[in-house]
Amino acid sequence: MDLHKVRNIGIAAHIDAGKTTVTERILYYTGRVHRMGNVDEGTAAMDWKPQEQERGITIVSAATTCFWKTGQGGNASPRKDPHQINIIDTPGHVDFTMEVERCLRVLDGVVVVFCGVGGVQAQSETVWHQAQRYGVPRICFVNKMDRLGSDFLRVVSDIGQRLAANPVPLQLPLGKESDFRGVIDLIHGEAVVFKDETLGAEYEVQDIPPQYQDQAQHWRAHLVEALAEQVEWMADKFLAEQPVGPADIEAATREACIAGTIQPVLCGAALRNRGVQQLLDAICRYLPSPADVPAVVGTDPKSGQKVERTAGEAEPLSAIAFKIQDEKHGDLYFIRLYSGVLRQRSRVFNSNQGKMEHVTRLYRMHANAREQIEEAGPGSIVAATGPKFTVTGDTLCDRKKPVIYERMHIPETVISMAIEPRTQADKRKLDDALARLAREDPTFRQALDRQTGQLLISGMGELHLDIIRDRLLREFNVDARVGQPRVSYRESLGSPVTIEETFQRESEGRGQFARVVISFARAQTASGLEFENRAPKDVISRHFVRAVQRALTQSASGVLFGFPLINVKATLLDASTHPTDSTELAFEAAASGAQRRALEEGGCKLYEPYMRLEIVTPEDNFGDVISYINSCRGAIQEVIPRHSLRVLRAVGPLAELFGFATTLRSLTQGRGTYTIEPLEYRAAPPNALDFA
Numbered sequence: 043m044d045l046h047k048v049r050n051i052g053i054a055a056h057i058d059a060g061k062t063t064v065t066e067r068i069l070y071y072t073g074r075v076h077r078m079g080n081v082d083e084g085t086a087a088m089d090w091k092p093q094e095q096e097r098g099i100t101i102v103s104a105a106t107t108c109f110w111k112t113g114q115g116g117n118a119s120p121r122k123d124p125h126q127i128n129i130i131d132t133p134g135h136v137d138f139t140m141e142v143e144r145c146l147r148v149l150d151g152v153v154v155v156f157c158g159v160g161g162v163q164a165q166s167e168t169v170w171h172q173a174q175r176y177g178v179p180r181i182c183f184v185n186k187m188d189r190l191g192s193d194f195l196r197v198v199s200d201i202g203q204r205l206a207a208n209p210v211p212l213q214l215p216l217g218k219e220s221d222f223r224g225v226i227d228l229i230h231g232e233a234v235v236f237k238d239e240t241l242g243a244e245y246e247v248q249d250i251p252p253q254y255q256d257q258a259q260h261w262r263a264h265l266v267e268a269l270a271e272q273v274e275w276m277a278d279k280f281l282a283e284q285p286v287g288p289a290d291i292e293a294a295t296r297e298a299c300i301a302g303t304i305q306p307v308l309c310g311a312a313l314r315n316r317g318v319q320q321l322l323d324a325i326c327r328y329l330p331s332p333a334d335v336p337a338v339v340g341t342d343p344k345s346g347q348k349v350e351r352t353a354g355e356a357e358p359l360s361a362i363a364f365k366i367q368d369e370k371h372g373d374l375y376f377i378r379l380y381s382g383v384l385r386q387r388s389r390v391f392n393s394n395q396g397k398m399e400h401v402t403r404l405y406r407m408h409a410n411a412r413e414q415i416e417e418a419g420p421g422s423i424v425a426a427t428g429p430k431f432t433v434t435g436d437t438l439c440d441r442k443k444p445v446i447y448e449r450m451h452i453p454e455t456v457i458s459m460a461i462e463p464r465t466q467a468d469k470r471k472l473d474d475a476l477a478r479l480a481r482e483d484p485t486f487r488q489a490l491d492r493q494t495g496q497l498l499i500s501g502m503g504e505l506h507l508d509i510i511r512d513r514l515l516r517e518f519n520v521d522a523r524v525g526q527p528r529v530s531y532r533e534s535l536g537s538p539v540t541i542e543e544t545f546q547r548e549s550e551g552r553g554q555f556a557r558v559v560i561s562f563a564r565a566q567t568a569s570g571l572e573f574e575n576r577a578p579k580d581v582i583s584r585h586f587v588r589a590v591q592r593a594l595t596q597s598a599s600g601v602l603f604g605f606p607l608i609n610v611k612a613t614l615l616d617a618s619t620h621p622t623d624s625t626e627l628a629f630e631a632a633a634s635g636a637q638r639r640a641l642e643e644g645g646c647k648l649y650e651p652y653m654r655l656e657i658v659t660p661e662d663n664f665g666d667v668i669s670y671i672n673s674c675r676g677a678i679q680e681v682i683p684r685h686s687l688r689v690l691r692a693v694g695p696l697a698e699l700f701g702f703a704t705t706l707r708s709l710t711q712g713r714g715t716y717t718i719e720p721l722e723y724r725a726a727p728p729n730a731l732d733f734a
Contacts, residue, residue: 045421049125050421051325056164061132061134062100072108072109072322092516100132100135104407105376107423111124112322136168136719137505138506148364150329151181155185156182158192160658161200166205170205170207183308184197185311190220210269210304211264212295213225213309224236225320228262235248265291269291295327332421338350340437353380355383358440361378361382364377366434368482376425377424380420384404391440393436393437393444398441399429400429402426403426404416404418434450457529457530462497463521468521486499532607535563535640537645539562540560541640541643544557556617556632562610562637565611573612578616590630598610600641601638647725652694653719656716660686663714664690666710675698676698
């Protein structure tokens, strides 16, 4: 494939916005599948896991490849060369946000799907900011335009206000709610009407109806002005009052979209097969190819210098393993290639682990189906078998020209539950299953509770742990007892303190000596303990510094109840060594002792996870819902009227929100809905734990 004809895109959205349905229609119109799947019936091609089919939600991201000629469908003549579109369909539920995170890390563009009724919802904001963090260009697709209460322009306004974005409509809906029958193309000044008898595969291009002419002219002028503000050559044309044709608008839209200064907005109704072909055309026309993306910047592990890799076959091999899928006959590694060529039956260097890996097979994926390929070039998203040491986020590269790419952000877990096997045989199976699940899912953790000796498994929410429990029983055949979910608390330092700690003793006839001076202070990050070395190079060698860092970060737990530490920064200021008695073990012991003393002298405080809530409730039950949130130590932040409903945005502690779904159903007679996602850790009240 010509690299300029490749698109690596993701489909992301809030839960139930219709992204899997959009993906299914894309696969149908591109000829990848010959029957449209249905999420509610459990027949969607991309939702292949039993848990996904039963629950009607996406749990794991799924990759596929299809081909599209712009203009295909309807009566238009398609261009000769098709585009190759590598698609990753991502989950919408917040418990599986890591699936979205690791996919956006390696994609060149993303289609963010919004509900025409719900507009910008809680998880819409999360995926938007994830894409923004990685600088991924976005196209917006307002789905469900056929539903009662849908409002395209209100959703566009929401995107601009709530996401601090610059949404620019390329289309307007033709018809409203149940009368929605097509779209108005503002670029070409025409109406596109879809034919129900061909499942939307064919459409007619007509003149814009008279009642829509004024609105279409207004929004086309808005489109041209928005592009003139962002694209210099378009501004010159606009100011010179030169005619602006469809080709000019398309070229300027592509330039501004790739630069991230605008986000094109389209509309449709995927379930009724309307608007998807135009979305495919927009993906090919406006989102970048791997050749359009700036050179990827990494670090040379030998020198520590910044190095760049461009998308070329002649470049040294570099790739990221962004996902691991547990399989019966060996793990499947999903890889995004940035430069060079990867061939099956070849050896690659894992620069994060410092080890060589063997790639035995390469596959192009379609959900859980595989198509074996001989090699993959830059810009490809493929799956491989063979590696043994690689974990999520590792860089694979040429050993002679190594590079390490930035790792992806892994959110902290907020909920835990105890688990224990029923028999000794089940214990071995459980240990193996938990290790495989942790390798596949970076947000799944396991640890022993120091107070009770219980094995705890931790995740991103109740649904996440429920899926884990279901997989243990069904996939791994582990018979285990599980406890009730409970909150994952954290501990932190009360006030800054500097500790001088000396470790000196004799062990088996040999002396052990280490002295460290470490300052401990509050940090801004909530992702564990930060470490910085400021000790003079002539007083402590590098391997002893690594021993200090290892001790501080690996045993980063508080002294109150042993919960992990957050918001703490440890800085090594000084050290002393002995010519013969200093060892890494001695420095680890000194660092651990300094950390324990710092938490005792500086004070240790308990922190609990706070959640962000978005609740949609009928107006009649509005007061009851507010009273309940206040009783949960929650705080209302915003109330938005929406037809006969009210949308509440609030924050509250997770400890008070267990069983919230049942209570909300009771308060609203089953008509209320909500989403919940982690926000931050805040200081917990003194009685937060029964044993506090």
